[in-house]
Amino acid sequence: MDGNDGSAGTVSVRVNGEPVTLAAERGETLIESLRNAGHYEVKNGCDEGVCGSCNVLCDGELTRACLTPASRCDGADVTTVKGLLDDDNGLHALQEEFLEHGAAQCGFCIPGVLVAAYHLLQRTTDPSDAEIADALSGNVCRCTGYAQQIEAIRDAATRLDRAEPMEVER
Ligand code: FES
Ligand code: FES
Numbered sequence: 001m002d003g004n005d006g007s008a009g010t011v012s013v014r015v016n017g018e019p020v021t022l023a024a025e026r027g028e029t030l031i032e033s034l035r036n037a038g039h040y041e042v043k044n045g046c047d048e049g050v051c052g053s054c055n056v057l058c059d060g061e062l063t064r065a066c067l068t069p070a071s072r073c074d075g076a077d078v079t080t081v082k083g084l085l086d087d088d089n090g091l092h093a094l095q096e097e098f099l100e101h102g103a104a105q106c107g108f109c110i111p112g113v114l115v116a117a118y119h120l121l122q123r124t125t126d127p128s129d130a131e132i133a134d135a136l137s138g139n140v141c142r143c144t145g146y147a148q149q150i151e152a153i154r155d156a157a158t159r160l161d162r163a164e165p166m167e168v169e170r
Contacts, residue, residue: 011074015039016083024070030056031065034080041082043111045140052139055112055119056080062119081111084118093159094118097152105143113139117153125161129154 011024011033022033031054034042045053047066054065057079084092094117097103104110113136120127120135127135132153136146 011070013073013076013078015078016080017077022070028070029066030058030063030068030070030073030078033070034065034078039080039082041080041111043108045108045112050140051109051112052116053109053112055115055139057083057115057119060119060122062116079115079118081114084114092118093156093163094121094153097156097159098149101148101152101155103144103148103152109139109141109143113141113149117149117156120153121157121160125157127154127157 009023009025011022013020013022015034015037020037022037024033031042031044034056035044042056042065043053044066045051049064049067052064056063056065058068058073058076060077084095086092091099094114098110098114116135116139117132120132124131129150132150133146136149141149
């Protein structure tokens, strides 16, 4: 688990484009290291890979941060839900559509849902409702019943498809 500087117990990553050295004791998971570094936007709903609230992208791959050893991410580009914001901290189309559709209630699941949706829209610009539901199949939301989330993702996809190509992953 040596970081890029060779220090034991550290992991060097870029989080939303910013270089960060994470403390990572032996066996520490990525979510523990991220939250210890102040990335509280990554939520721990179950700590056992079931709920999807801890989703992040690691080098573009959808990743359960609660199951992933931090040491495995050394050198990786990590994207959390905050990475969806633009350079002026403006909301991503997905975030705007979630607001528009009332697709968040308590909000706890939302960081993981948005990262899963973002991952989907990087692979397809025009997903069917079935594809959206499939992309959310690893996310548990106890509040919304998912219908508003699927509508929000569909409308965000439509907006993004009509506008510029989606921003390249940071
Ligand atoms: S906290 Fe990781 S899947 Fe639930
Ligand atoms: S909005 Fe409450 S768990 Fe999803």
